[in-house]
Amino acid sequence: MTDEFLQPWRRPAPLHPDEHLNSMVVRMARYGGMSVSDFRVKYLARKPGLDVAYDPRAIRRLSVIAGHDLDALLANSLLPRPDRATAEQTPWKRVAPGMLASDGAEPYARRAWSFRAFPCDLDTSEVLLKHCPRCRSVLRWDAVRIEICATCGFDLRNHPPSYWPSHEVADMRTIARGMGYGLLGAVPDAPIELPAPFDVLTPDEKLEALAWCAQLRGLIDRSGTEGSQKTAYLGLPIARSWPDPLHQIADLLTRQVKADFYGAFGTLLHHIRHKRPCSLNDAVVLEASKALDIARKTNSRPASATFPRQYLSLQVRRAPQPQLRKA
Incomplete structure (x- = not known):
């Protein structure tokens, strides 16, 4: 037609x-x-x-x-615009059962539920479902109703809701405002306020930087957190307290490698160059060198009570040893 x-x-x-x-x-x-x-x-x-x-x-x-x-x-669309960040969306349907039940006779899916950066509803903190609780199939958009699983016909409103920790949802809402999609309704969008060197970044670069900061958090707490938009909310506290987390990583790394300062610097420099946003290269490398220099002067201190083992989930890049020529 x-x-x-x-x-x-x-x-x-x-x-x-x-x-x-x-x-x-x-x-x-x-x-x-x-x-x-x-x-x-x-x-x-x-x-x-x-x-x-x-x-x-x-x-x-x-x-x-x-x-x-x-x-x-x-x-209500997801079309790209100059004032919007390039946010990742999932092609599958994700729903909050409790919110669908509260909608009455005509449940509907919220636009914010499609963003990979948010594992829960931004208003109620209810965890989003991507799979059917009964048949474990991925929820698809071709069901006869929003609240129905297209595979087995289960009414998703009958699944008991669960809720995300409120302090992490607050960070998600901050990121949502910085994306520029108007996801919070009456709450206006606003740039994500971050200290230097993150303050001069574009919205896209800030999302990338927060994903990188989530990886740094994974190094500190040994959780192995991946760096993606799905974990950007975990990197927001790291970025806000910058450069303290970098100094903490440098201190733990120098304790781990002991006297191999060049190995520690090469390890951290490799991680920065391959994981961080390109626009942060000079500022972060300079701060990393300062942090490692301070940590080298204090690495003879006793073990920390917070991190007793003093290990990071990084493979230390050992400095090359000079080769001696045979006479």
Whole structure:
């Protein structure tokens, strides 16, 4: 069906300011008595399984059928804009069972649930489900209703909710405001306030820097935390207390390698150069050299009560030994 023959439906889907557009597609397909895949192909000119929230043409067609203003749907989209960070979204459906149950007869999926950086709902702290609790299948958008598992038909609203620690959710909300997607409703977006050298970074670079700081946190607490947008909220306290965490890592590293100062410097320098955002190279390397120099002068102190073993999850890069020539 071409664009000029599209007409508003008699029963348009209600528009929620925080709704994911795929959620509206599911309701519109049910109103039309067809599957989600058929609705996408016939009315939105999309192949089955492709995300509507990234397609300007599909969004324009959906605005005509649903009878809503195009600008309102574009505000709910995930299309890139100059004021938005490049945030990673999951292609699968994620839901908060307790929130779906509180929606009443017409549950809907929130836009913020698709961001990989947030494992829970930003308003209620409820943990998001990616797999069906009954059949363990990945939740898909082609179910007949948002609250139903497409594989086994389980009503996700019947699953008891669980909640994320509140202090970590506060850091997630700070990151959400800095992304520029308006994920917190009435709370306006604002840049993430960080000390130097992170203060001059772009929103994309700040997300990358926070992921790197999450890795530094994994070195300190030996948790092996990966560096990605999924763990950026763990790196926010590290970035805010900069450069203390770097000095702490330098102190632990010099204790671990003892007298091999060059091995310690090479290890930390290798980690910085391969993991940190490129724009932080000079500032972080300079701070690392200062931290290691201070740690070298104090590495004869007794073991710390906080870190009694004095080990980091880093493989020390030993300094090359000079080769002696045979006479």
